[in-house]
Amino acid sequence: MAETLPIQESRRFEVRSMHPQKFALWLFLITVTMIFASLTSAYIVKKGEGNWLIIDFPDLFIITSVIIVVSSLTMHFAYLSAKKDRAFAVRLWLFFSGILSVAFIGGQYMAWGQLINQDIYFVGNPAGSFIYVFTGLHIAHLFGGIIFLTIVLIRAFQNQIHSKNLVSLEMCATYWHFLGGLWLYLYLFLIANN
Amino acid sequence: MSVTEELSHHDDHHEEHHEQGFIAKYIFSTDHKVIAKQFLITGIIWALLGGALSVIFRLQLGFPDLNLEFLRPLLGKWISSNGKLDSEFFLALVTMHGTIMVFFVLTAGLSGTFSNFLIPLQIGARDMASGFMNMLSYWFFFLSSVIMFVSLFIETGPAGGGWTIYPPLSVLPQAIQGSGLGMTLWLVAMVFFIASTLLGGINYVTTVINMRTEGMTFSRMPLTIWSFFITAIIGILSFPVLVAAALLLVFDRSFGTSFYLSEIFIGGEALPNMGGSPILFQHLFWFLGHPEVYIVLLPALGITSEIISTNSRKPIFGYTAMILSMVAIAFLSFIVWAHHMFVSGLNPFLGSIFMFLTLIIAVPSAVKSFNYLTTLWKGNIVFTPAMLFSIGLVSFFISGGLTGIFLGNSALDINLHDTYFVVAHFHLVMGSAAFFGLLAGVYHWFPKMFGRMMDTKLGYLHFWLTFVGVYLVFFPLHYIGIAGFPRRYYSFTNFDAFSTFTDLNTFVSIAAIVTFGAQFIFLFNFFYSMFAGRKAPLNPWKSNTLEWTTPRVPGHGNWPGAIPKVYRWPYDYSKPGAEDDFIPQTVPYSQTTSSNFPHENELAKSEGAEEGGAH
Ligand code: HEM
Ligand SMILES: [Cu+2]
Numbered sequence: 075m076a077e078t079l080p081i082q083e084s085r086r087f088e089v090r091s092m093h094p095q096k097f098a099l100w101l102f103l104i105t106v107t108m109i110f111a112s113l114t115s116a117y118i119v120k121k122g123e124g125n126w127l128i129i130d131f132p133d134l135f136i137i138t139s140v141i142i143v144v145s146s147l148t149m150h151f152a153y154l155s156a157k158k159d160r161a162f163a164v165r166l167w168l169f170f171s172g173i174l175s176v177a178f179i180g181g182q183y184m185a186w187g188q189l190i191n192q193d194i195y196f197v198g199n200p201a202g203s204f205i206y207v208f209t210g211l212h213i214a215h216l217f218g219g220i221i222f223l224t225i226v227l228i229r230a231f232q233n234q235i236h237s238k239n240l241v242s243l244e245m246c247a248t249y250w251h252f253l254g255g256l257w258l259y260l261y262l263f264l265i266a267n268n
Numbered sequence: 269m270s271v272t273e274e275l276s277h278h279d280d281h282h283e284e285h286h287e288q289g290f291i292a293k294y295i296f297s298t299d300h301k302v303i304a305k306q307f308l309i310t311g312i313i314w315a316l317l318g319g320a321l322s323v324i325f326r327l328q329l330g331f332p333d334l335n336l337e338f339l340r341p342l343l344g345k346w347i348s349s350n351g352k353l354d355s356e357f358f359l360a361l362v363t364m365h366g367t368i369m370v371f372f373v374l375t376a377g378l379s380g381t382f383s384n385f386l387i388p389l390q391i392g393a394r395d396m397a398s399g400f401m402n403m404l405s406y407w408f409f410f411l412s413s414v415i416m417f418v419s420l421f422i423e424t425g426p427a428g429g430g431w432t433i434y435p436p437l438s439v440l441p442q443a444i445q446g447s448g449l450g451m452t453l454w455l456v457a458m459v460f461f462i463a464s465t466l467l468g469g470i471n472y473v474t475t476v477i478n479m480r481t482e483g484m485t486f487s488r489m490p491l492t493i494w495s496f497f498i499t500a501i502i503g504i505l506s507f508p509v510l511v512a513a514a515l516l517l518v519f520d521r522s523f524g525t526s527f528y529l530s531e532i533f534i535g536g537e538a539l540p541n542m543g544g545s546p547i548l549f550q551h552l553f554w555f556l557g558h559p560e561v562y563i564v565l566l567p568a569l570g571i572t573s574e575i576i577s578t579n580s581r582k583p584i585f586g587y588t589a590m591i592l593s594m595v596a597i598a599f600l601s602f603i604v605w606a607h608h609m610f611v612s613g614l615n616p617f618l619g620s621i622f623m624f625l626t627l628i629i630a631v632p633s634a635v636k637s638f639n640y641l642t643t644l645w646k647g648n649i650v651f652t653p654a655m656l657f658s659i660g661l662v663s664f665f666i667s668g669g670l671t672g673i674f675l676g677n678s679a680l681d682i683n684l685h686d687t688y689f690v691v692a693h694f695h696l697v698m699g700s701a702a703f704f705g706l707l708a709g710v711y712h713w714f715p716k717m718f719g720r721m722m723d724t725k726l727g728y729l730h731f732w733l734t735f736v737g738v739y740l741v742f743f744p745l746h747y748i749g750i751a752g753f754p755r756r757y758y759s760f761t762n763f764d765a766f767s768t769f770t771d772l773n774t775f776v777s778i779a780a781i782v783t784f785g786a787q788f789i790f791l792f793n794f795f796y797s798m799f800a801g802r803k804a805p806l807n808p809w810k811s812n813t814l815e816w817t818t819p820r821v822p823g824h825g826n827w828p829g830a831i832p833k834v835y836r837w838p839y840d841y842s843k844p845g846a847e848d849d850f851i852p853q854t855v856p857y858s859q860t861t862s863s864n865f866p867h868e869n870e871l872a873k874s875e876g877a878e879e880g881g882a883h
Binding site: 092094095097098101102104105106107108109110112113115116119120123125126127196197198199200201203207211 | 516
């Protein structure tokens with residue numbers, strides 16, 4: 075049956091290889107993205123069905139947004155310092171990033187207080203509940219980031235982070251920037267849909 | 269509860285002399301082959317349990333007057349004093365049957381087994397990208413299994429809101445007992461299940477992309493690997509959505525939020541919840557749920573492609589078309605979810621859009637069916653049990669897929685939705701088809717898994733009883749569905765209009781029990797052959813793929829020496845001019861000059877050049 079034999083593609087590809095752990099991290103980020111994408115879609119669907127509240131977002135969100143952007147910057151500085159083998163600077167910048175993330179979480183917590191002052195509770199109209207879910211779930215992921223950061227910081231103190239050994243810092247930074255971007259997305263999403 | 273543990277227990281004395289201890293080797297193993305077997309055995313146990321549950325509710329449906337007193341030792345208080353099955357427990361049985369089969373057997377048992385076993389062996393890798401994550405994936409599944417299993421035995425019974433756990437029923441413990449602790453355990457179990465699936469999926473994708481052996485380009489990958497790869501991607505994109513859906517459900521259940529609840533009266537009392545929408549859950553659930561049905565089916569289709577091509581002694585017809593149709597199915601599976609919601613009050617205009625998108629899926633599905641048939645056409649078919657099960661899969665895929673076209677029509681679905689017609693549809697196209705894929709895979713790769721052959725005669729017997737049995741069970745359900753029988757009803761004896769179907773229901777139940785019984789032939793064959801089967805030759809099916817180049821029982825690292833290099837695609841069967849009717853992937857073109865196509869002769873030259881240049 076020579077006529078039915080499919081012709082095999084002849085071009086040869088080089089087998090590509092990316093660092094498997096980094097690759098897996100990206101896949102993990104996709105799963106997190108899907109969770110938030112579905113939650114924000116749910117928000118739109120629910121809002122479209124009516125029975126909705128208009129909410130004044132806490133102005134603290136602006137401050138926390140700035141904080142998280144700055145922490146992304148400091149994380150990037152840590153990465154640049156590691157590339158140049160400046161061990162002390164790496165530790166310092168990582169430490170700053172950690173402090174800023176704690177400040178961010180504190181800010182979000184106080185923002186919840188501002189919501190409560192408006193009588194918007196977690197339990198109540200979903201318009202309000204969604205805000206708690208978005209921020210809360212984001213913070214839950216940030217806790218993971220802080221644990222990751224702590225591990226990297228410990229390794230930095232053991233002099234294990236330098237220009238020849240960047241993988242863990244790079245992965246930590248990727249996750250960190252992702253979380254920053256995620257929060258900005260959520261905030262802009264809320265503003266755009268109010 | 270792991271049988272692997274039990275079975276290998278008496279072995280542990282001589283295992284102690286090996287480099288790895290018993291625990292590291294068989295229990296907390298990071299070897300993909302052991303993990304695959306763990307998934308398989310756990311999946312088989314779940315399949316038996318899920319099947320047994322269905323026999324219990326089929327007894328109720330087929331013999332409404334039967335005295336079920338004899339089940340009391342097993343079910344205790346769920347059998348009432350006059351020997352009847354508790355009606356709420358009936359719902360719990362249906363729910364657990366669906367959950368177990370869809371998630372634990374046909375997702376974890378199928379993908380978990382064959383993706384783990386075949387990906388490294390067929391792409392030429394020593395193991396998965398991360399053995400640790402892989403081990404974690406199994407143990408999350410195990411934990412999830414334990415929790416789900418425990419929920420069967422609690423006071424208020426397991427979850428009872430259907431495998432789709434629609435709110436408000438699943439949110440309100442006042443509504444049925446099955447929405448109490450059973451539902452909580454269901455949700456907890458599913459959290460671990462999703463974690464397991466995602467860990468597995470991330471690993472599969474990473475491995476396929478990064479760890480293929482030299483020469484194993486995407487265009488030379490076996491269709492099994494393609495299907496596992498695409499399945500894993502679907503899982504990575506869809507399971508997180510179930511996380512979101514379940515998270516909001518948990519908040520509604522345990523914290524009093526109102527995402528899915530609004531204006532509900534229950535027991536004469538108004539609930540405080542305002543502003544939510546149960547339809548929202550349906551959207552979220554089916555955004556996972558529809559892709560999930562393909563997560564179940566695609567690995568089975570991949571396994572079938574491989575087995576049908578090998579045993580027809582012909583190249584798979586339309587290799588590229590097979591890949592493209594899987595990609596198309598994967599893509600479309602994300603944009604058809606609302607066909608499960610045609611009668612939920614969905615805007616009819618939206619309904620017609622989803623109808624259109626749904627019917628498009630018939631195209632790639634048909635492409636796949638035709639390609640199976642054209643591969644079989646005029647082949648030198650070798651009827652191994654695996655081959656029979658693969659052909660059976662194609663049969664179910666076609667007969668069940670056809671009814672999908674009826675259901676996909678938003679006007680017809682008004683009549684058919686939530687009837688036994690739907691039950692018949694998905695049991696053929698998903699349940700039975702994927703089950704046959706699983707069985708075909710076990711028969712085909714058993715020699716590689718355990719180094720021994722399964723008994724062929726028993727395989728034939730198992731096949732024919734199951735194949736005929738499945739049709740006898742599910743074909744009549746179409747008529748019952750068209751007659752208007754709603755699914756998930758405890759009893760139909762109060763409806764005069766349905767009384768003419770009583771005999772048919774009895775018939776279905778008997779067929780179901782016989783078919784379930786036939787599975788014990790398989791179980792016997794499986795465990796008996798594992799220890800006493802004939803020793804397997806290295807390449808029992810004369811197959812081209814890489815796993816058959818490993819030792820009879822591959823050890824840690826799969827190949828004792830170097831990993832073989834790949835020179836060609838895996839479907840060079842009966843190539844004109846070739847000596848044998850198969851040319852393994854490891855044979856360079858330079859050794860097959862008599863059968864090469866002109867462009868392959870070109871490749872043969874560069875093979876030599878490369879070899880020379882490399883050193
Ligand atoms: C030609 C392709 C197909 C079409 C057009 C189609 C269409 C549909 C439609 C419209 C429904 C909803 C019926 C209702 O609830 O009223 C449905 C249900 C279902 N389909 Fe399909 N289907 C197709 C193939 C498949 C395949 C390949 C699978 C699985 C591998 C599958 C699995 C299911 C399941 C599990 C359900 C029922 C879920 C439930 O309500 O519990 N279908 N199908
Ligand atoms: Cu569907």
